[in-house]
Amino acid sequence: MEFSIQELAKAAGTTSRTLRHYDAKGLLAPSRTGGNGYRYYDQDGLVRLQRILLLRELGLGLAAIADVLDGQQNTAGALRTHLELLEQEQQRIGRQIESVRTTLRATEEGGSLMPHEALDGFDHTRFEQEVTERWGREAYEKGDRWWRSLNDTEKRDFQQQHLDIARDYAQALRDGEPADGEHALSIAARHREWLEITVAVTKDYFVGLGEMYVADSRFTDVYDQHGAGTAEFVRDAMRAYADRNLA
CATH class of the missing domain: 1.10.490.50 (Antibiotic binding domain of TipA-like multidrug resistance regulators)
Known part of the structure; x- marks a missing residue:
């Protein structure tokens, strides 16, 4: 199975221009280019794009992402690391949500609010x-x-x-x-x-x-x-x- 650049960009919530920019930076080459000049990506490209987007979420720039991808030959191991980081972030965001809920209740009902309640997750x-x-x-x-x-x-x-x-x-x-x-x-x-x-x-x-x-x-x-x-x-x-x- 392969995907056109438009399909991949739409699924990722980005643009074809961004994916072409990733290619120019050596991050994400298409698996093939059609006779009409359209770029196509296979499953390996899909997985690599996911890793790029995950690293962007962690705040890395494109040059740093290139270094990480070049140094991580074990894709499964790299994805496990990404998964652990995402799960930690999920837990932290969950604590933030509860903190905001507590603050909202205290604000609306006139209750008292302790620092650990308002700042948990931050x-x-x-x-x-x-x-x-x-x-x-x-x-x-x-x-x-x-x-x-x-x-x-x-x-x-x-x-x-x-x-x-x-x-x-x-x-x-x-x-x-x-x-x-x-x-x-x-x-x-x-x-x-x-x-x-x-x-x-x-x-x-x-x-x-x-x-x-x-x-x-x-x-x-x-x-x-x-x-x-x-x-x-x-x-x-x-x-x-x-x-x-x-x-």
Whole structure:
């Protein structure tokens, strides 16, 4: 059985132009080209396109996908790996769905909402690449093992500690406290203690983390939800604390 380029593109929810682009990049050659110039794909091509789309879903660029496909000669083994990753993502999305349902009920019915209820499924694993690139694979795996070892109460307490710290930073900013003042530095000290539950905090780490809170909008949003400018205030307080207390 074989499929025309139009049939394959329609089934994949993409365009013939995209499939021709994949061919130009060496990712997906047709099994044959008809006398009329139309491209046709057999089952091997169908499976290869599935793998390309799966890798795109994981955030890989075309050059990286080419490297992966070239290095994985065992198609069945590669598909098993893809399946495991998809199942993990399915579980995470399921947790997100339940979190949103819980938040919706609390919003509509006026109930209380704890951080672990609203944030389940939105956990640290989404920052795996950044953590690995900045501090090494060992740092990510150590933190990941630690997080997974916690029970629900411990996870809730850990998240609540950070929420309290973020709120205190925001309140200090609203009160007009300087970022290098004693009150802000005392919050930064608590921040350091919170971080040291999972990692050895050095000056470079503490300062770099503060910079990331401002440079990355996802982190900025976590702090600025408590008040505009909070992320910058946190960064400045962390740097001032590091200059005084970390070698």
